[in-house]
Amino acid sequence: MNDEIVLKVEDLSVIYNSSRGPVRATSNVSFELRKGEALALIGESGSGKTTLSLALIRMLAKSAEINAGKVLYTRDGKTRNILDMNDGEMRAFRWNDCAMVFQGAQNAFNPVLRIRDQFLDTARAHGRNDKEWLRQRTLELFKLVRLDPQRVFDSYPHELSGGMRQRTLLALGVLLDPQIVILDEPTTALDILTQRAIIDVLNEMQTRLNFSIIFISHDLALAAEMADRVATMYAGEIVEIGGVNQIFYEPLHPYTLGLLRSVPKLSHGQDELVSITGNPPNLIDPPSGCKFHPRCQFASEKCSREAPPLTEYDAGHQSACWHVDKVIEARKDLYKKKVTES
Amino acid sequence: MTTPILEFENVSRSFKKGRTTIIPVLQNIDLAVNPLEFLCLVGESGCGKTTTGKILAGLLAPSDGRVLFEGQDVAKLKGEDYKRYRRSVQIIHQDPYASLNPTHSIYNILSYPLFRHGYVKNYAQARDRVGELLQRVDLTPVGDVIDKYPHQLSGGQRQRVSIARALTTNPSIIVADEAVSMVDVSIRISILNMLMAMQNDLAVTLVFITHDLALAKYFAWKGRIAVMYLGRVVEIGRTPEITENPQHPYTKVLLSAIPEPDPDRTRTKVHVALRSEDIPRLTELPPGCAFHPRCPWFVEGVCNTHIPQLAPVPRNLGDSDVACIPLTQGAELKLYES
Ligand SMILES: Nc1ncnc2c1ncn2[C@@H]1O[C@H](COP(=O)(O)OP(=O)(O)O)[C@@H](O)[C@H]1O
Ligand SMILES: Nc1ncnc2c1ncn2[C@@H]1O[C@H](COP(=O)(O)OP(=O)(O)O)[C@@H](O)[C@H]1O
Ligand SMILES: [Mg+2]
């Protein structure tokens, strides 16, 4: 990882026009992605993770509108706003520059095409007609994802296990050497041992090919293991972003703290877990001020009036909360047991 | 020793597929559910957890073996005794969307079993009892919920309704099958805590089924975990023993593979590599121990020829039983080298 920024998102907002009114699925999101880094977007379902990532490759549903913001992409020293690209440029951008592996996509392969042909089609659609190049490239990638190319190439999707299909997708995703790979819930619905294999393969691929990853997950453990940086999303906003250790050991937002307190840990002795009270908000008519305030143990009158801005407290660590001091006080007991144990 | 409240004696279950294929989903399971214990069944998808839960609750019959309820073979229970068994064991399913009728109000969903089993006689009694049940599952104020329809509630609230429905028959056992898997992380624990409180408040024995070992650990910390693999229980013991001192190779591999929500821990974890990533099909189960083709500590001529039975491990100070011949014969596990 270095400091070269490949993607800079500024103030991005997405609204879905629904029959019940506009859904503010992503509001004023800003973040940067560096070369070779893995950024995790964590948060509950409905917090806008998928919407945000679809906006980055402009594959949103028709009812969606990107109504503010910039998505600045840099390659080889040239920077462009993705939101200004025309359709042809956009097609080239997807795959060549930024590949997305959709949630559950391992079940969405074209069932009548052999894997070989899916690779060929993808390459052709993006102007790579050189068969010898394709052969070399896929062999290399299959080795990287630990699949037997001979066996997989001639198979139809249904002949492969879920884990093998997911690895095939990863190989397909990086076929054209993108700088960014977006993974939506890459291990959800896979079994534990298959998940492990996917995580290991991904780590290896990233080391070898040095792409940047944005991965979306509601699974904090996956973020702890794979991410360099983590962004917590709540009600369509990034409420905290920081290095993985900052987020897990020194959280600065009550929602992140709440999530950490509610996830069971495998190896910490007996857990003392607490849920966050209340339910996730409705994005058609979200709460005033800080959207988390109705569920927040530290909420004051100011929180219901005024939305706190995302503010930097430590190097690279930002939180959107009026009561960061209270979070710092409260987080002390988070790993108490771990400290007293060792 | 007390009589188990529910017990499997050598239970097997298979399903027919087409004319000739038989899928052996559960094989020779012995399992006792003791009164008021927290018992957790864990394992990867397809290992037979749901089938086990359905057989426990009487929704499915075993193909072989016996199920005993308070010591009596349920296949022989008749009339009122059979009805009492069915009322006593209630099951909560994973998907609260699918298991609640969308066209019925919460009041209707909950009052129906109350009338059917004769717990209430009239509307006023039913409203009262439904109100109590909603309070029991923390769906308050009751007036805000009782006349709503399932789609007007959040996923977490719907799952609370499913739990309230399970309580309508005053069960002594609740089988919760992945009951919080579809609920958001931030509210999962409140539902789990509520279920756990029923053990004490309502004298309910809880059988919790999950693929999530960390959740199993939290739920059954004071109870036991049974680890299943391809239709068999491969290890069973007190929860802290299972999670902190796993014995069976499969349990060890599983625990080593799971990421943890703690960057230092999860990144320094030692992962035990399997010899093969392919999960055998139930219709083509390997001979001997079903885990042997993947087991890092495979012993040629033992594991591939003999089916292991649950037994204690001589050198282990804990009290877990495992189905692994080398271990139960007192051997040290040695990594297999081909
Ligand atoms: N096509 C759509 N039309 C209307 N609303 C949508 C659509 N897709 C998502 N939403 C809404 O946008 C919000 C964010 O959804 P999503 O981005 O899928 O969140 P996540 O990926 O975090 O679960 C939710 O309230 C969801 O209901
Ligand atoms: N009615 C059925 N007919 C055929 N196969 C079944 C049936 N029910 C379950 N199975 C099979 O039995 C195995 C175990 O299923 P299940 O008990 O649902 O496992 P789990 O709950 O652990 O995922 C799976 O391979 C499943 O496909
Ligand atoms: Mg999503």
Ligand SMILES: [Mg+2]
């Ligand atoms: Mg199941």
